[in-house]
Amino acid sequence: MPTIHLEIVTPEHVAYEDDVDSILLPTTDGEIAILPLHTPLLTQVIPGELVVSKNGQNLYLAIGEGFAEITQTNVRVLADMALQQAEIDEDAVQIAIRKAEESLSREQLAGEQLAAVQATLQKSLAQLKVKRRRNNN
Amino acid sequence: MPSTREIRRRIKSVKNTAQITKAMQMVAASKMRKAQNAALSSSHYAKLLHSMLATLGDRAQPDAHPLLHTPNSDRQLILLFSTDKGLCGPLNSNLFREAIQFNPSTTDFVASGRKGVQFLARLGRNLLADFSFPDSPSFLQVKGMSKFCIELFLDEKVASVSILYPKFINTLSQKPTLTQILPIQIESLQPIQIPSPQPPGPSSTSPSSNQNLQESLSIIPETFLFEPSPQAILDNLLPYYVHFQVYQMLLSTRASEHSARMVAMKNATDNANQLIKDITLEYNKQRQASITNELLDITTAQRALE
Numbered sequence: 001m002p003t004i005h006l007e008i009v010t011p012e013h014v015a016y017e018d019d020v021d022s023i024l025l026p027t028t029d030g031e032i033a034i035l036p037l038h039t040p041l042l043t044q045v046i047p048g049e050l051v052v053s054k055n056g057q058n059l060y061l062a063i064g065e066g067f068a069e070i071t072q073t074n075v076r077v078l079a080d081m082a083l084q085q086a087e088i089d090e091d092a093v094q095i096a097i098r099k100a101e102e103s104l105s106r107e108q109l110a111g112e113q114l115a116a117v118q119a120t121l122q123k124s125l126a127q128l129k130v131k132r133r134r135n136n137n
Numbered sequence: 138m139p140s141t142r143e144i145r146r147r148i149k150s151v152k153n154t155a156q157i158t159k160a161m162q163m164v165a166a167s168k169m170r171k172a173q174n175a176a177l178s179s180s181h182y183a184k185l186l187h188s189m190l191a192t193l194g195d196r197a198q199p200d201a202h203p204l205l206h207t208p209n210s211d212r213q214l215i216l217l218f219s220t221d222k223g224l225c226g227p228l229n230s231n232l233f234r235e236a237i238q239f240n241p242s243t244t245d246f247v248a249s250g251r252k253g254v255q256f257l258a259r260l261g262r263n264l265l266a267d268f269s270f271p272d273s274p275s276f277l278q279v280k281g282m283s284k285f286c287i288e289l290f291l292d293e294k295v296a297s298v299s300i301l302y303p304k305f306i307n308t309l310s311q312k313p314t315l316t317q318i319l320p321i322q323i324e325s326l327q328p329i330q331i332p333s334p335q336p337p338g339p340s341s342t343s344p345s346s347n348q349n350l351q352e353s354l355s356i357i358p359e360t361f362l363f364e365p366s367p368q369a370i371l372d373n374l375l376p377y378y379v380h381f382q383v384y385q386m387l388l389s390t391r392a393s394e395h396s397a398r399m400v401a402m403k404n405a406t407d408n409a410n411q412l413i414k415d416i417t418l419e420y421n422k423q424r425q426a427s428i429t430n431e432l433l434d435i436t437t438a439q440r441a442l443e
Contacts, residue, residue, distance in 0.1 A: 011179045011276065011381075029364050042192060043364040044373060067374060069189045076185055080276070112284075116277060 002036040006052060008061065008077045015082035016052070016061065023075055024051035025068060034075055041070040045079055047122040049129050060085060062127040065119060081123055088131045096124045141427065144420040148413060155409035161224070162402035168272065169308070169395035175273065176305055176385070176392040183385055190323065190378055192361060193371065201368075204375045207320050208293035214245050214265075214286060215315075216383070218302035218390040219253030221269065225394055226401035228303050228311060229253070235313045236301055245295060247286060249387065265289070272391065276384050283383040287376060290319045302386045303393040309400060311393035318382050321375060 003019040023034040026048030050063040064081030100121040104114075139147075200206060217236055219229050229252045236246075236253075241262055248254045249268045257264045268282045286298050298319035303311040363370050 007185075009182050009185055011182045011384075013178055014181060027364060028369075040361045041364060042189065042361055042370055044370065067189060067370075067377075069185075069192060076189070078182060078185055078189065112281070 003054075004034065004036040004038070004075055005073060006075045006077070008050070008063070008079065008082045010064075010079055010082050016059075016084075018052075018054065020052050020054040022053050024049075024053075025075075025077070026050065026063065027068070034070055037072045038070050038075075040072065041068075043068050043070070045077060047081075047119070047126045049126060049133075050077070050082075060130045060133055062088060062123070062130040064123045064126070083127060083130070085130055085133075088127045090128070090131050093124050093127045093131070096120060097128065100124065141420060141423050144416060144423065148416050148420065151409055151412050151416065155406055155413065158402045158405040158409060162399055162406055165395050165399035165402055169392070169399050171273065172388070172392040172395045173305070173308075176388040179385055179388060183381065186378060186381060190321075190374065193323065193367075193374070202371045202375055203291055204287070204379070205320050205323065208290065208296055210293050210296040212243050212245055212295045213239075214247060214289060214295040214298045215239060216282075216286065216298065216300040216302075217246055217248045217250075217253040217257065218300065218387060219248070219250035219256070220390075220394040221251045222398075223252065224401060225398040226404075228393060228397040229256075231311075232301065232303055232313045235315065245289075247282070249282065250390075270387065274384075274387055274391075276380070279384040279387055280380050283380045286319070286383075287379060300383065300386050302390045303397075304386075305389045305392040305396065308396045311397055316382075316386065318379055321378065 001021070003021060004023070006016065006018060006020045006023055007014065008016040021035075025032050025034060025043075026046050028044045028046055031048075032043070045063060045066045045068050047062075047064050050061045052059040052061065062081065062083045063077070064079045066077060066079030068078070069076045100117050103117055104121070215236070217232070219232055223229070232253075233256050236256070237260070241260075245263045245265050246257050247266045247268070248257055248264060249270060251269070254264065254267045266282075266285060268285075270278055289295050290298055297317055299315055299317045301313065301315050304314035305311055
């Protein structure tokens with residue numbers, strides 16, 4: 001069975017790199033599933049949950065904003081955040097969510113700042129989703 | 138001829154200087170490691186971003202997006218990245234030697250780093266803005282500066298934006314480098330895609346399917362899809378690319394600064410230690426000379442009494 005090479009890179013480090021069976025990726029047009037020999041595609045990634053499946057095992061990553069370049073043999077995801085379950089600190093995320101929600105409801109934010117807070121909120125929610133998933137399983 | 142007491146005082150003061158430069162060397166060394174890691178770890182990301190932009194390639198004609206198009210203006214904007222503090226060897230002066238060559242009447246400057254601001258003010262160059270960042274700047278903070286430059290560019294105030302910064306090569310060498318960031322030159326990116334590592338085909342695939350893959354790879358440039366649309370991707374990717382480039386060059390500047398300072402302080406410490414050795418030798422000579430003189434005095438006095 002063919003596999004597809006996945007590379008997830010953030011400005012800080014290479015977060016994940018392996019040959020995998022399939023990938024579920026959140027994009028601006030909704031979630032897309034990528035299998036080997038996928039048609040070449042350049043798309044925008046939004047904060048959410050990225051699922052990698054390999055040998056029947058699923059791996060969940062919280063992914064931030066970025067871009068993905070997909071060819072038939074390669075998937076490269078460039079994002080500003082990519083965390084595996086073990087790397088997520090649930091308490092810190094809860095605090096970040098509360099802070100972001102507070103400043104969204106209380107302060108008059110505009111332009112850049114508003115976008116920054118909203119991005120933080122979305123990324124935190126994505127982290128929480130990934131973290132909680134393991135607890136349910 | 139200085140007295141032995143004067144020499145002793147000098148030794149003490151040089152020792153103090155050596156102690157200070159040694160401490161500064163240590164501080165710079167630890168900051169250097171951090172800054173170098175930050176600068177190097179983002180380079181893989183930058184490489185992939187380059188190749189992604191190269192994929193856009195033929196979509197990105199100069200009229201496809203304002204950031205690719207050269208505006209009608211005879212001015213150019215230079216971002217000058219220097220350090221806030223001195224004592225970092227020839228780093229800043231090498232940089233300023235390059236900066237001085239731009240035609241003052243058609244060049245506007247945006248500076249980051251106090252030394253650069255002072256330099257431009259002294260020369261009476263047209264300084265539009267001065268941004269200061271903490272020692273390890275975040276992407277968001279740097280975005281403000283690159284946004285300012287993009288706006289100037291889109292308002293057709295300047296025809297091009299370039300960054301002049303000390304590029305970090307290794308601990309011992311930093312090179313003043315001028316890189317154009319706007320308009321984005323897609324053509325200059327193309328060569329990067331060719332040597333980009335094509336990971337070895339998945340080991341589990343059979344040779345025949347590998348061959349199929351190879352064949353299909355050759356037609357990729359024509360068949361790339363863009364979601365949600367090529368225009369939307371361009372609108373997001375291009376400004377992001379500019380922001381990231383500015384960010385990376387600032388990280389490189391920081392790495393250069395701390396490396397240069399570490400080396401400069403190491404040299405200073407070595408020189409001070411050499412000086413201490415020399416003066417100590419001088420001191421010992423004098424001490425021996427005075428002892429010999431005293432002995433002479435004593436023996437002559439004794440002879441006189443006999």
